[in-house]
Amino acid sequence: MAYWLMKTEPEECSIDDFAKNPSKPICWDGVRNYQARNFMREMKTGDLVFIYHSSCDLVGIAGVVAVCKEAYSDPTQEDPASNRWSAVDLIFKERFSRIIPLATLKALPELADNPLVRKGNRLSVIPFTEHEWNACVLAAR
DNA sequence: GCCAACGTTGGC
DNA sequence: GCCAACGTTGGC
Numbered sequence A: 001m002a003y004w005l006m007k008t009e010p011e012e013c014s015i016d017d018f019a020k021n022p023s024k025p026i027c028w029d030g031v032r033n034y035q036a037r038n039f040m041r042e043m044k045t046g047d048l049v050f051i052y053h054s055s056c057d058l059v060g061i062a063g064v065v066a067v068c069k070e071a072y073s074d075p076t077q078e079d080p081a082s083n084r085w086s087a088v089d090l091i092f093k094e095r096f097s098r099i100i101p102l103a104t105l106k107a108l109p110e111l112a113d114n115p116l117v118r119k120g121n122r123l124s125v126i127p128f129t130e131h132e133w134n135a136c137v138l139a140a141r
Numbered sequence B, C: 001g002c003c004a005a006c007g008t009t010g011g012c
Helices: A015-019 A034-042 A102-107 A130-140
Strands: A003-008 A026-028 A048-053 A060-073 A086-101 A125-128
Touching: A003 A130, A015 A048, A015 A060, A015 A086, A034 A086, A034 A125, A048 A086, A048 A130, A060 A102, A086 A102, A086 A130, A102 A130, A125 A130
Parallel strands: A003 A048
Antiparallel strands: A003 A125, A026 A086, A048 A060, A060 A086
């Protein structure tokens, strides 16, 4: 099993959108970056994913979802038959009682090498090591 | 709203 | 293949 983080603007899709319908998968589409797309294509059913809220009042990790359908052709792309872009389906796992703020994440030594905390980083799908994952989960408690 | 950093596009 | 211009991301 692998670990990931995916960014979203909570106004568009937040951890609450998962939590209010915990058995209903959400199609994660619209990714238009090749590196992010390639990571999505590596995702396996059961992989765990941090939901990260960006461009909002409280930026940080809001909770956990799981991959429940592996990569398929993004239905929102111009020509879905081209299979240029990919989507995955995600399902609710956990909503943290409080968001782990970006400042807290930046202060975690385990995350020092993670692209998430590097200035200017725009990658919206980021792989996490188990070590990095566990450090964040601890910070959420 | 500002602006730095980045990825993509397109002319050459 | 180079690189300037442009559009977008995302923290603040």
